[in-house]
Amino acid sequence: MSDALHRAAEAIRGARCAIALTGAGISVESGIPPFRGKGGLWLKYPPEEYASIDGYLRNPGKVWRFWLELAQTLGGCRPSPAHYALAELESAGRLEAVITQNVDRLHQEAGSNNVIEFHGNFSRLACLDCGATRPTDLEHLDERPPRCHVCSGLMKPGFVMFGEMIPTDALIEADRLAQVCDVVLVVGTSANVFPAASVPITAKRHRAFIIESNIEPTEFTESVTDAFLEGPAGEVLPRLVELV
């Protein structure tokens, strides 16, 4: 581990362009429940029911109450030392961007400025009929699904649901970065979720150095990873940043 940590720090120090790719694992230490895997939210709340447009249209009241509770949970969470470590790398000029699959905005809260969100976030509501948007004001929302102020159509939070497209500008920018960067720091995400998983794979094809911080080995570890940092990101990343 110590050897991998030193090689990782050296790679970041020598990089012209380093980026990070983060997933649910980085936010678990902030108290945000994981969505996938054992103990994940999607086991208890099937995503086809609770996280798809069709599920929402079938039963807006039930699904909205679930989202409201989730948004309140997210709102009460604070960034972990891992989020702060990435923000520190950016402000030191050592990290170009964070590409995240998370919708919790903890990277921004920790101080990261260039955050590419594959799955959107809860900060705005969008009308399903006319497309009008407004900020998600949790204090003035209740258990009734929100209605549009323009056309009174049903509104949904601005995160990407199952059955929806990942925002094109996020995909294009992530792919561009994957091709030009020389270091990718993968944090708290496995190789199972595409298109996010294609970022380190593309970067590796362009000869980037891949650092992986996960609590256990993933399919990346044997295939693309150059330095595997095993353990909680909240412990590993601050040590890495210190070395850099």
Ligand SMILES: [Zn+2]
């Ligand atoms: Zn509307």
